[in-house]
Amino acid sequence: MTEILTPAKPLSVSPLKVSQPVGASLAFLGLARTMPLEHGARGCTSFNKLFFMRHFREPIALQTTAMDQTTTVIGADGNVVEALRTVAERNQPDVVGLISTGLSEMQGADVPRTIKAFRAACPQHAGMAVVPVNATDTLGCLETGFALAVEAIVDALVPEGREAGQLRRQVNILAPSMLTPGDIEELKDWVEAFGLYPIVLPDIGDSLNGHLTADGYSTLTYGGTTRADIAQMGRSAATLVIGRSLGRAADRLKARTGVPDHRFDGLMGIEACDAFTHTLSQLSGRPVPPRVERWRDQLRDAMVDCQFQLGAGRVAMAADADLLASLSVFLSGMGMETVAAVATARAPVLDGLPLDSVVVGDLEDLETLAREDLALRGGAGILIANSHGAEPAARLGMPLVRAGFPLYDTHGGHAREWIGYRGSRNTLFDLANTFAAVYREIAPYRSIYWQGTPRDHETPQ
Numbered sequence: 062m063t064e065i066l067t068p069a070k071p072l073s074v075s076p077l078k079v080s081q082p083v084g085a086s087l088a089f090l091g092l093a094r095t096m097p098l099e100h101g102a103r104g105c106t107s108f109n110k111l112f113f114m115r116h117f118r119e120p121i122a123l124q125t126t127a128m129d130q131t132t133t134v135i136g137a138d139g140n141v142v143e144a145l146r147t148v149a150e151r152n153q154p155d156v157v158g159l160i161s162t163g164l165s166e167m168q169g170a171d172v173p174r175t176i177k178a179f180r181a182a183c184p185q186h187a188g189m190a191v192v193p194v195n196a197t198d199t200l201g202c203l204e205t206g207f208a209l210a211v212e213a214i215v216d217a218l219v220p221e222g223r224e225a226g227q228l229r230r231q232v233n234i235l236a237p238s239m240l241t242p243g244d245i246e247e248l249k250d251w252v253e254a255f256g257l258y259p260i261v262l263p264d265i266g267d268s269l270n271g272h273l274t275a276d277g278y279s280t281l282t283y284g285g286t287t288r289a290d291i292a293q294m295g296r297s298a299a300t301l302v303i304g305r306s307l308g309r310a311a312d313r314l315k316a317r318t319g320v321p322d323h324r325f326d327g328l329m330g331i332e333a334c335d336a337f338t339h340t341l342s343q344l345s346g347r348p349v350p351p352r353v354e355r356w357r358d359q360l361r362d363a364m365v366d367c368q369f370q371l372g373a374g375r376v377a378m379a380a381d382a383d384l385l386a387s388l389s390v391f392l393s394g395m396g397m398e399t400v401a402a403v404a405t406a407r408a409p410v411l412d413g414l415p416l417d418s419v420v421v422g423d424l425e426d427l428e429t430l431a432r433e434d435l436a437l438r439g440g441a442g443i444l445i446a447n448s449h450g451a452e453p454a455a456r457l458g459m460p461l462v463r464a465g466f467p468l469y470d471t472h473g474g475h476a477r478e479w480i481g482y483r484g485s486r487n488t489l490f491d492l493a494n495t496f497a498a499v500y501r502e503i504a505p506y507r508s509i510y511w512q513g514t515p516r517d518h519e520t521p522q
Contacts (some may be wrong), residue, residue: 064418065411068426077379077449078405079466081196082162083109084206084238086123087466088157088214089192091236091263093285096154097123098144099169100137101162103127105198110301115469117269119243124281125150126165133168135229141175142182149186152280153297155288155474156190156218158210163198190288192217202405203466204381205304207238211262215317218291226322232318232344234261235311238466239327239384242270243478248303248328251337251481254353255345260297270476284477288505299323299344300435301337304383305410326410327387328480329488330394331360356482363486364395367493368474374496376439377401377431378445380465388445389414392492400442400520401430428453435459443495460495 078517082099082104089097099106105127113121145412148157158349161172172193180187195214232252235239236245247267251258258495261267274283294300295318302311302324311322326467333470335355342349374397378388382404389399393415402419403426404411412420424446431444435457442456447465455462468474478484 063412063414063416066418066420066422067407068091068420068422070422073423073425075428075449075453075490077403077423077427077446079112079203080109080163080198080204080382081201081203081209082160082198083112084201084203084208085158085160085194085196085210087113087203087238087265088207088210088263089156089160090282091261091265091268091285091366091452092156092158092214092286093268093282093289094155095122095158095282095285096148096152096280097118097160098124098126098148100126100141100161100165100172101128102164103129105162105164109307111357112469115423116467117271117285118472118474119271120278122280128164128168129465133164137165137168137170138175138178141170141172142179143177145176145191146183147191149183154189154281156192158192158194158213160194160196160210160390162196166195166197166199168288186323190218193394199213202381203385204238204408205406206451208306208310211235211307212313214262214291215310215313218288219294219301219314219317220292222295223319224296225318226298228293229298230256230345231258231260231293231295231297232295232480233314234259235302235304235307236261236263236265236301237306239304239381239387240265241477241479242266242268243476244480246270247478247481247484251353252301252341254348254350255341257341257345260286260294262286262291262294264418294318295320301325302342304358305386306381306383306408308409327383327390329387329391329485330480331364331485332394333387333390334482336486341350353482356486360482360486362491363489367489368396370493370496370500371489372396373398374492375400375434375442376445377427377434377442377459378464379405379427380446381405382410385419386410386414388431389416391488395489397400401427403427403430423448424453428457429457431457443492443499460499462491462495 086097110123126144128137194210194214242265264286268282300320300322376399444459445462448468448470
């Protein structure tokens, strides 16, 4: 049983987590022709939009109701109605995600009632779906905000019915916030290899994977799960749920449609990938395709190639709960030791991990734990965290492997693959290369490595 520790600190010194409204907005960015609308201050939305643009390096569809000190006190219902009217008239989206923030939650905004006021004032926009999400900044993290948005999308856009299995080759996939656009592309290739048609909710692989369109600039999302596909999810043969954080969304989808589901905490490592592949084979009634068998063989070979570099390697990591759990199980399977683990929020998936303890905290907690391990045992280690981990890693003298959100100091981080046989293989290579670079800087390997070859900054005597 993993011990979950919560430090009693009065404030976060080195923040790790990202707020719930960012997670909720990210979920809506995976829907086609959609506009996320944050009900809060203009500056907060601008900050969130900057995070997205630096991470994905793409134009981002995101609007605000622009609350100020006056509307915060006397009420901002008019701001919401006017913002919805403006978005509908100028952008004509299929879906608007209306996301509350810490400011509107503190003000006590009644978002469903305000939506009714908009419907009464603007009946001409009845065809535009408005999906409300309560996602205050004061609770949770990006992962929980994302999950809340997926639950709201299911409630608002998936019709109730009992037509499960009518489309025998169609499967639903509930994709969590820990998956990158590259992961989503890999996931769809994996499912399609068995002759199945996947509806991914939400599909940030289609909307945020760095593609140019013939239509040019759009004020809405550049792709994603269509509203028509979401309406068809109740006719699928099964739902594949990735990540424990989407458990409640999966429960709601099953209750509304009766579609059976299969749940996976993660898709990293050969055991997790084999379980997913076996499920796809059963659903499709087909044997495992030769190309998937080859992907598996390539991962097995990479495990053999990297075992000496990674075995007994020490890692400190900080991430949202789903990603932390998936990575820790994967690394444990390679014989690596996680000496420090920090999660952004308490979650059920943290229980039962192959770790002695997990701290719910920030990067200061991670740095403290990693420093204690280095002082106790010394030697090589690496740190896994988002780009905010760069400074702690530099102070610790440890290399940083960037994972999670945001990744603002690297190119292509949002597009790389972590999951599946191929993603797991690439992750092993990245980790092995990182450890190899660390080991080369440790005596006596450093002196042997540079024997007879002066360093770039040294002048031969």
